[in-house]
Amino acid sequence: MKPNLSLIHSLFHDASSALLIFRQLLQSSANPNHLTFSLLIKACLSSSSSFSRGSPTAWLQVNQIQTQLLKRGIDQFLYVNTALIDFYMKLGFTTHARQLFEDLPSADVVSWNVLICGYSQHGHPHDALQLFVHMLRESFRPNQTTIASLLPSCGRRELFLQGRSVHAFGIKAGLGLDPQLSNALTSMYAKCDDLEASQLLFQEMGEKNVISWNTMIGAYGQNGFEDKAVLCFKEMLKEGWQPSPVTMMNLMSANAVPETVHCYIIKCGFTGDASVVTSLVCLYAKQGFTDMAKLLYECYPTKDLISLTGIISSYSEKGEVESAVECFIQTLKLDIKPDAVALISVLHGISDPSHFAIGCAFHGYGLKNGLTNDCLVANGLISFYSRFDEILAALSLFFDRSEKPLITWNSMISGCVQAGKSSDAMELFCQMNMCGQKPDAITIASLLSGCCQLGYLRIGETLHGYILRNNVKVEDFTGTALIDMYTKCGRLDYAEKIFYSINDPCLVTWNSIISGYSLYGLEHKAFGCFSKLQEQGLEPDKITFLGVLAACTHGGLVYAGMEYFRIMRKEYGLMPTLQHYACIVGLLGRAGLFKEAIEIINNMEIRPDSAVWGALLSACWIQQEVKLGECLAKNLFLLNYKNGGFYVSLSNLYAIVGRWDDVARVRDMMRDSGGDGSSGVSVIEVTPLRDINNNLCPSEVYLNTSTWQHLCLC
Structure with a gap:
C-alpha cells in the first residue's frame, strides 16, 4: 500500500492533523518513504506555533519522527535530515540539532545554512560565527542565504566589526546584493548604530520590495529618527507599495x-x-x-x-x-x-x-x-526599597542573590546614592571590584553623584581617570555626572573643559553647566549657554529655567529674571514649580520689591510652601524689613513649619537692627522647639598615612584615595 502523500500534502499546514494521518498510515502497515517524511516535517515546520518551544511534548514528537527515520533507513537522504535539523532548531533544541548535523555522513551548503540560521535566530551569535568560520575551513562556498542568515547575529555593537567583515567577505566572494541580502545588511548596520551605512545600502538597492521599505522604516525608528521613519513610509506609498502588518508595527515602534x-x-x-x-x-x-x-x-x-x-x-x-x-x-x-x-x-x-x-x-x-x-524583579525591588530609604531591606535582597550581574550592582549602588547613603555606595563599589566585576558608565555616573553628596573631589578625579583609561564615552549622562561633580566639588574649570569636549551635548548636559555657572555667580555665562542651546534646536525645560532664574537671583538681575519667568510661562507653556516661585520671590525681595513679591505669591497657581515664604523672610533680613519679617515668621510658626532656618533668619533680622532681647527670645524658642539651628557638616579629605618606606599604614580605612586608585587602575 502506497502512502497517501496527497492527503498529507493537503494537510501540511496543520501539524496535528498531519501527525494523526501519519500514525494512521503506520497502523495500516504502509511503508512511508522519504517524501512522506519530508512532507510531515514540512507540516510541523509550517505550524511550529502548535509546539511550545522547548516543551517535553515537542521533544517527544520530533524524537519519534527521528526514530522512524532511523528505523526505515530514510536518514540516508540529506534533504530529509536537513529538514529535521531545521525542526530541532525551531523548537530550541540547538544541542540535538548540532549533534544531528555532526552525524551527517556528508553535508551541503543548505545544511550549514540551516544550522547557522538557527543559531542566529536563537540568540547564539558566537556559535553562528564560529560555524561560519568552520564552514570556510571545510572548503564549502557560502551563498547569499548563508550571509543573510549570519548577519542578524552581528546586529549588536560588540559584533559590529565581525558584521563588517562578513559584508566584505560577501563582496570579495562576488555575491550579488539581492533584496534578501541587502535587507539583512541594512538591518544589521541599523542595529549597530551606523544609520549612514543603512541609508546608503537602501538607496543603492536596484530592486526594493516591501521588506526593504519595512527594514528602512524600522532602522530609522531604532535610531530615534521618528520623523524620517514617517517620511520613509510616505515615500513608500508614493512608490506604489502597499504596507503590510510589519510596516505598521515598524511605524508604531518609531513612536508615530x-x-x-x-x-x-x-x-x-x-x-x-x-x-x-x-x-x-x-x-x-x-x-x-x-x-x-x-x-x-x-x-x-x-x-x-x-x-x-x-x-x-x-x-x-x-x-x-x-x-x-x-x-x-x-x-x-x-x-x-x-x-x-x-x-x-x-x-x-x-x-x-x-x-x-x-x-x-x-x-x-x-x-x-x-x-x-528573576534578575529584573530583584533589581526592581532593590530600587523600590531604596526609594523609600529602606536600605537594609534592599541590601538583604542584594546579598541574598547568589549571582550578581553588573545591573544588580548598579541598582544597589544607585539606590544607596539616591537614599543619601553615598558612603555605603562607595563600599559596595570596592566589593564589586574585589569580585572582579568591572563598572560601566551607569556605575560611574552613580558614584559621581555620590561624590557630589560627600564632596569627595579626589575620588571623583580617580573615577574620571578610569573613564579616560577605559575609553568610556563622555557623553550624555556620564558627561553630565562629571560636570555636576566638578562644579559641586569646587572645580568649575574642569567642568568647563569636559562640557566643551562633548560634541553634541544633550539638554540635561546644558542644564548641568548652566546650574554650575549659576552656583558660582557667573550669570552672563549661564545666559550665554541658554542662548546657545536654543540655537542648537533644543527646547529648554523647567530645570533649564530654574538654572537661569537662580543665576538672576545671585546676580540681583530683576529685569532679566522677570523676563525669563515670562518666557517660561508664555512662550514655552511651562507651569512654574515651587522652586521657580521661590527663586523669583527671593529675587524681588532682595531688590526691596516686596509689593511685587507678595503679588507673585498671591497669584500662584499652587499653594506656597516653606521655601517660598522662607525666600521672602531671608529678603526681609537683607532689607531690614522688621515688621514684614515678624509677620511672615508668625505665619510660618502658626503653619507648624519646624525649620530651624526660619528661627535663624528672624534672629538675624533682629540682630541687624540691634534688638538683642528679641534675638535671645528667638534663640530660646528655637531650643524649645527641639533644635539649635540647621545642622551643618564639614567634609575634609584625608591624605593617606604612610611610613618611611612609603607603605600605607595599617590603620588606613578603605575609603582613602590610594585604595580607590588601586581599585580603579584596571
Missing part, C-alpha cells in the same frame, strides 16, 4: 502619532491582526493616552499580557498606582500569568509613601510565584 496610524490600520484592514492591535495599544499607552489604550484593548477580543503590561506601565508612569494594580489583577482574572515585566511595571510607579504597602504586597506575590528569582 497613534491616531494617524490607527486610522491607516483601519483603512488597510489590519484590525484583525492581533500583533498590529497589540502594538497599537502599546503605542497609545507609551505616549500617555492610557484611557484610549484601555478602551482599544477592551474593544478587541484578543487579550494578551503584552497589551496589559503596556497599560500597567503607562498608569505607573503617571503615578496612578491604583489603576495599575487594577489592571494587574485583571490579568489574574483572565488566567494570564503576569511575568517579571508586569510586576516591575507596577513597582516602578510607586513613589508615594502611602503606596509603600502595595509594593510590599507585590514583593510577596513575587516570592509566592517565584518571580523574585
Whole structure:
C-alpha cells in the first residue's frame, strides 16, 4: 500500500492533523518513504506555533519522527535530515540539532545554512560565527542565504566589526546584493548604530520590495529618527507599495502619532491582526493616552499580557498606582500569568509613601510565584526599597542573590546614592571590584553623584581617570555626572573643559553647566549657554529655567529674571514649580520689591510652601524689613513649619537692627522647639598615612584615595 502523500500534502499546514494521518498510515502497515517524511516535517515546520518551544511534548514528537527515520533507513537522504535539523532548531533544541548535523555522513551548503540560521535566530551569535568560520575551513562556498542568515547575529555593537567583515567577505566572494541580502545588511548596520551605512545600502538597492521599505522604516525608528521613519513610509506609498502588518508595527515602534496610524490600520484592514492591535495599544499607552489604550484593548477580543503590561506601565508612569494594580489583577482574572515585566511595571510607579504597602504586597506575590528569582524583579525591588530609604531591606535582597550581574550592582549602588547613603555606595563599589566585576558608565555616573553628596573631589578625579583609561564615552549622562561633580566639588574649570569636549551635548548636559555657572555667580555665562542651546534646536525645560532664574537671583538681575519667568510661562507653556516661585520671590525681595513679591505669591497657581515664604523672610533680613519679617515668621510658626532656618533668619533680622532681647527670645524658642539651628557638616579629605618606606599604614580605612586608585587602575 502506497502512502497517501496527497492527503498529507493537503494537510501540511496543520501539524496535528498531519501527525494523526501519519500514525494512521503506520497502523495500516504502509511503508512511508522519504517524501512522506519530508512532507510531515514540512507540516510541523509550517505550524511550529502548535509546539511550545522547548516543551517535553515537542521533544517527544520530533524524537519519534527521528526514530522512524532511523528505523526505515530514510536518514540516508540529506534533504530529509536537513529538514529535521531545521525542526530541532525551531523548537530550541540547538544541542540535538548540532549533534544531528555532526552525524551527517556528508553535508551541503543548505545544511550549514540551516544550522547557522538557527543559531542566529536563537540568540547564539558566537556559535553562528564560529560555524561560519568552520564552514570556510571545510572548503564549502557560502551563498547569499548563508550571509543573510549570519548577519542578524552581528546586529549588536560588540559584533559590529565581525558584521563588517562578513559584508566584505560577501563582496570579495562576488555575491550579488539581492533584496534578501541587502535587507539583512541594512538591518544589521541599523542595529549597530551606523544609520549612514543603512541609508546608503537602501538607496543603492536596484530592486526594493516591501521588506526593504519595512527594514528602512524600522532602522530609522531604532535610531530615534521618528520623523524620517514617517517620511520613509510616505515615500513608500508614493512608490506604489502597499504596507503590510510589519510596516505598521515598524511605524508604531518609531513612536508615530497613534491616531494617524490607527486610522491607516483601519483603512488597510489590519484590525484583525492581533500583533498590529497589540502594538497599537502599546503605542497609545507609551505616549500617555492610557484611557484610549484601555478602551482599544477592551474593544478587541484578543487579550494578551503584552497589551496589559503596556497599560500597567503607562498608569505607573503617571503615578496612578491604583489603576495599575487594577489592571494587574485583571490579568489574574483572565488566567494570564503576569511575568517579571508586569510586576516591575507596577513597582516602578510607586513613589508615594502611602503606596509603600502595595509594593510590599507585590514583593510577596513575587516570592509566592517565584518571580523574585528573576534578575529584573530583584533589581526592581532593590530600587523600590531604596526609594523609600529602606536600605537594609534592599541590601538583604542584594546579598541574598547568589549571582550578581553588573545591573544588580548598579541598582544597589544607585539606590544607596539616591537614599543619601553615598558612603555605603562607595563600599559596595570596592566589593564589586574585589569580585572582579568591572563598572560601566551607569556605575560611574552613580558614584559621581555620590561624590557630589560627600564632596569627595579626589575620588571623583580617580573615577574620571578610569573613564579616560577605559575609553568610556563622555557623553550624555556620564558627561553630565562629571560636570555636576566638578562644579559641586569646587572645580568649575574642569567642568568647563569636559562640557566643551562633548560634541553634541544633550539638554540635561546644558542644564548641568548652566546650574554650575549659576552656583558660582557667573550669570552672563549661564545666559550665554541658554542662548546657545536654543540655537542648537533644543527646547529648554523647567530645570533649564530654574538654572537661569537662580543665576538672576545671585546676580540681583530683576529685569532679566522677570523676563525669563515670562518666557517660561508664555512662550514655552511651562507651569512654574515651587522652586521657580521661590527663586523669583527671593529675587524681588532682595531688590526691596516686596509689593511685587507678595503679588507673585498671591497669584500662584499652587499653594506656597516653606521655601517660598522662607525666600521672602531671608529678603526681609537683607532689607531690614522688621515688621514684614515678624509677620511672615508668625505665619510660618502658626503653619507648624519646624525649620530651624526660619528661627535663624528672624534672629538675624533682629540682630541687624540691634534688638538683642528679641534675638535671645528667638534663640530660646528655637531650643524649645527641639533644635539649635540647621545642622551643618564639614567634609575634609584625608591624605593617606604612610611610613618611611612609603607603605600605607595599617590603620588606613578603605575609603582613602590610594585604595580607590588601586581599585580603579584596571
